Amino acid sequence: MQNSSSVTxxxxxxxxxxxxxxxxxxxxxxLAYLLICLLxxxxxxxxxxxxxxHEPMYIFVCNLCVNGLxxxxxxxxxxxxxxxxxxxxxxxxxxxxxxxxxxxxxxSEFTILTVMAYDRYVAICKPLQYHCIMTxxxxxxxxxxxxxLPFCETTIAILLTIRLPLCGSDINKLYCDNWSVVKLSCLDxxxxxxYGYILILIQVSQALLIVYSYNQxxxxxxxxxxxxxxxLQTCFPHVFTxxxxxxxxxFDALHSRYGSRNIPQAVRNFLAVEFLIIPPLLNxxxxxxxxxxxxxxxxxxxNRKVEAQY
Numbered sequence: 001m002q003n004s005s006s007v008t009x010x011x012x013x014x015x016x017x018x019x020x021x022x023x024x025x026x027x028x029x030x031l032a033y034l035l036i037c038l039l040x041x042x043x044x045x046x047x048x049x050x051x052x053x054h055e056p057m058y059i060f061v062c063n064l065c066v067n068g069l070x071x072x073x074x075x076x077x078x079x080x081x082x083x084x085x086x087x088x089x090x091x092x093x094x095x096x097x098x099x100x101x102x103x104x105x106x107x108s109e110f111t112i113l114t115v116m117a118y119d120r121y122v123a124i125c126k127p128l129q130y131h132c133i134m135t136x137x138x139x140x141x142x143x144x145x146x147x148x149l150p151f152c153e154t155t156i157a158i159l160l161t162i163r164l165p166l167c168g169s170d171i172n173k174l175y176c177d178n179w180s181v182v183k184l185s186c187l188d189x190x191x192x193x194x195y196g197y198i199l200i201l202i203q204v205s206q207a208l209l210i211v212y213s214y215n216q217x218x219x220x221x222x223x224x225x226x227x228x229x230x231x232l233q234t235c236f237p238h239v240f241t242x243x244x245x246x247x248x249x250x251f252d253a254l255h256s257r258y259g260s261r262n263i264p265q266a267v268r269n270f271l272a273v274e275f276l277i278i279p280p281l282l283n284x285x286x287x288x289x290x291x292x293x294x295x296x297x298x299x300x301x302x303n304r305k306v307e308a309q310y
Contacts, residue, residue, distance in 0.1 A: 007166045010095045010181075012088040014174035014269055026083035032277060033076040039284035040065040043294065050297040056134045057123070058294065060116045061287050063143060064241075067112060068280035071105025074098050075175055075276050082174075095176035100158050103178060106249060106275065107150030107203075113242050114206040115142045120235050121213035125220050153199055160192050173272050200253075210242055237286040244282065248275035 015022075047053045047062040078098060082088045090098065122133050157178050164185040171180045182192045217235060251271050288294050 007169050007184075008092050009089050010092065010169050010171050010176065012082065012090060012174065012176070013170060013172045014272065015082055015088050022083045026080060029076065029080055029083065032281070033072065033080070036072055036076075036280045037069065039288070040069050040280060043284040043288055044069075046294060046297045053294065053297060056119050056139050057116070059139060059143075060112060060119060061283075061294070063146065064109065064112050064116075064283055064287075067105055067108045068283060071102060071109070072276055072280050074101030074105065075273065079174060090176060095171075095181065096158055096161065096178075098176045099161075099178045099181065100154055102175065102276070103154040103157065104150045107153055107199075108146055109245060109279070110203055110206055110249070111146040111150055113238070113245065114209050115146055116238050117210040117213040117242070118142075120238060121216055124217050124235070153202070157192075157195060157199070160195055164189070164192070172268075174269055175272070207246065214239065240286060241279065241283055245275060245279050248278065 043065050044062055047058050075098075078090065078094075119134060123130050126133065161178055161181055164182065164187055166181070166184045167186040168184040170184075173180055179196070182189050185192075214235070252275060
């Protein structure tokens, strides 16, 4: 029987079927990662340097992009290295670190999306009170909650995992996640399981806040054509982002806990990484194209670079 002190290396089995085409997968993965970095950095820089974008909604969008870069940094460098290697291994410390980064990124994204829903609720349903409610102090508090709460939640989950002795070192995924490590435990994992359900309840409560916010927003928009225009311009991107991200997370969570091994490896791989590919790619595109102020700023930056070259 192995314990946590003797398991120093985990073996990842998600890439077993890609060996014959590993360079093709490497090229497409590298391209996706570079595109994610380019798009998110462009939006972040645009919001930072343009003073007219220093408003709550754009600040939250900026944090969404920062979180996208943070989360993908936990996956892509290791994944790219594994494509070029015949041995897909990761150290015990490296595995828990990767799980920590990915989990905090997921929880942070959902918290930021909840805050953004509240911001749109106040902007549309209580426009006269907006600047009184969404003050710089309020924004700072929301941002602290969006980062500190997920880090605390994930820290507890990882500490509960570290205490477990392990009886295996094989992980059937492209990357390390906390539940895959917990399932290797030699002991009862009831406490870890219960804490997992607590985290689910927290996310469900946030989802209910988002639903409530948009229920109120839609009611307000029905009464006013002006508010309807505001909804389509500023809220639709957020709704699309929430639906896309939530769907990806639910699929991954259900598959991790209850998924069948009869599902093809390629499908399992896509379900495992979809939330670290699609949202980081689509978020800057959706917000950059749909929100006119961001779009104008990005175009101005691009035009300046073109003029500077000539």
